Structures are given as C-alpha cells and as structure tokens.
Amino acid sequence: MEPKVPTREETLAILHQYNESDSLRKHAYAVEGVMRYIARKRGADEEKWGVIGLIHDLDYEKFPDQHCRKTRTILVEHHWPEEYIRAAVSHGWGICSDEEPQTDLEKVLYAIDELTGLVVTTALVRPSKSVLEVTGKSVKNKWKDKRFAAGVDRTVIEKGAERLGVSLEELIEDTIKGMQEVAETIGLKGNIG
Numbered sequence: 001m002e003p004k005v006p007t008r009e010e011t012l013a014i015l016h017q018y019n020e021s022d023s024l025r026k027h028a029y030a031v032e033g034v035m036r037y038i039a040r041k042r043g044a045d046e047e048k049w050g051v052i053g054l055i056h057d058l059d060y061e062k063f064p065d066q067h068c069r070k071t072r073t074i075l076v077e078h079h080w081p082e083e084y085i086r087a088a089v090s091h092g093w094g095i096c097s098d099e100e101p102q103t104d105l106e107k108v109l110y111a112i113d114e115l116t117g118l119v120v121t122t123a124l125v126r127p128s129k130s131v132l133e134v135t136g137k138s139v140k141n142k143w144k145d146k147r148f149a150a151g152v153d154r155t156v157i158e159k160g161a162e163r164l165g166v167s168l169e170e171l172i173e174d175t176i177k178g179m180q181e182v183a184e185t186i187g188l189k190g191n192i193g
Helices: 008-018 022-042 046-055 069-077 082-090 104-124 136-143 154-164 168-181
Strands: none
Touching (some): 008 022, 008 046, 154 168
C-alpha cells in the first residue's frame, strides 16, 4: 500500500488510541499549536507541521522504554510517509533516537518539545493558571531556577535554538504564542476574562 498523507482527524484517532492520559494528550495539542504557529510564521505547510507535532509522542504512554522506535513501527503500519515518520522520531535525537533533526520542521520540533513543558509549568504557578498571561520574561526568569520544572532539559532547548539559528528569546516567544492559540484545548485558559 502506498504511503498516505494523514489528515488531522486520522492523526487524532491514532493519538487517542495509544494515549489515554489527559496530560499526554494536552502535551500533544500544545506541541501541535506551536508547530502550526511557527509553520505559519515561516510560510511552511501548517497542516503537515501540526500533524507531526500532534503525533510526536505517540508511543510514550504505552511503550516508554521503546520511545520513538515504537512510533516508527506504528506509523509504518498506518502507511504514513517516511518523511513524516522521520520527523516525528527525530525529536528524540540523542536521547532515544539516532535520527538527527535536519529539516526546519524537525529542528523546530526538537527545540520546542521540552520548552512547552516549561511554559506549562510557568502558567500553572500564576494565580490565573493561564498561559494567556505568560510572557517571555517570566519564562526566562523561571529558566534560571534549575529546581523549577527540573524535568525540563534546558540543554536540549538551547541546542535546538542554536541549530535553528534563532535566539532563545525568540524561541520562547514563539512557543508561548503557539500555546496561547490553543489555551482552552490544553487546559491553560485559566480563570481570566
């Protein structure tokens, strides 16, 4: 069977089949939102970038010890194009994947995956619990405290920004803006307005 470009609906169906956890689904939606935002900003294919952002952690809930490897297997079984599979798997480069991010899409996914976690945590410590009130400055202030969101690998984010040729500040701003566009979906609209 020929590889077929997946629709968002098909991607959601696969994501939900393998991820029942609300937090993992919200992470997928957050990464999708950022990928779509940056794709628009760069004049790239928003649908393609969004679908890959949505599916990037497909195997994490059910196969954490095979993260990225099992994603490849599942997406091959669903006849996804190799370009899409490679992009999804490349976000784990140096951790659980040998696929080095090469394209802009892959480099952005690699750079923002961890960063979304830092933005979420920054939003959740605000009284409003809203990403709509998060600023680049507030994320940078939290960045310096290594105990804050200690699970977020800041070196991956820094390496990602460097590979993209953008400043850490720009990457943080873009990530916040992308997440703000999907604030309600990711449960971070908070109690403002």
